[in-house]
Amino acid sequence: PQHMVAWTVNATGLVQPGEQHDLLVRAEKHHVALLAAQETMFDDTSAMSIGPWLRLSSGKLPGHKSGVAFFIAPKYKKAIINYKMVNDRIITLTMLTKSGPCVFINVHAPTERDTTQTDKRKFWTALDYTMGQIPKHQIIILLGDFNLRWHGRFPTENDVLGPFTFGMGTAYLATHSHNNRDLGLEFFRAHRLIFLNSHFRKSPENKATFREPGTKLSTPIHPTFHAEIDHFYGNYRARPLCHDIRARPKLY
DSSP states (O other), rough: OOOOOEEEEEEEEETTTHHHHHHHHHHHTOOOOOOEEEOOOOOEEEEEEEEEEEEHHHHHHHHTSSSSEEOOOGGGGGEEEEEEEEEETTTEEEEEEEEEEEEEEEEOOSSSSSOHHHHHHHHHHHHHHHHHSSSSSEEEEEEEEOOOOOOOGGGGGGTTSSSOSSSGGGGGGGEEEEEEEHHHHHHHTTTTHHHHHGGOOOOGGGOOOOOTOOOOOOSOOOTEEEEEEEEEOTTTTOOOOGGOOOOOOOOO
16 A cells, blocks of 8 residues: 554553553554554464454563554455564564565653663663564564653754654753663664654644653643653655654553
């Protein structure tokens, strides 16, 4: 197909009866071809059918809120070339498109506040190794919950960030933790990846993907209470093929 719609969703669990069904019904209504889910809480690492959809899942670690999965819509299943379950936070999928092979990497990064620096570096090292196995001439798209808040763009960051970021501004970073931002910036530069979200001007309602705990649905969207932590990144081949990225407030 000429155009694909891809979603990324931190599902906060898909193991209860009906949760997968409800999510896929929503996806079908919006003609989604590929759905990347994080924090699925699935125990198993497997490939299985969920109705007409194909689910590729990498299971969680015991005691962890993790697990990642791809759900592929029926008419796109024949486009699959290969897939790899890397660990409980990373899974890759290669599909044949009209522009050539496209590698999707579904990512669930550790949180900024509740994760040790050692565990954060372990994640980024695994992602770095994963990227190293992919031919650079292929289309590469990373999507998922990066638990990374850019807040703004410094003048030296034009190689990674576009003009449209969501957050409190770069001054905010001087007094708040930003380990994930630093580790992410180092990784994206090393692999020449672009933050695709930041190249599309959107309203706050279509930028924010996360509500701080305790924030009411009725609270106006503002960086004080909301964040953009679900991201798409791409290499030089992915950028011209990406036509739009927007958050759907009713999904989170």
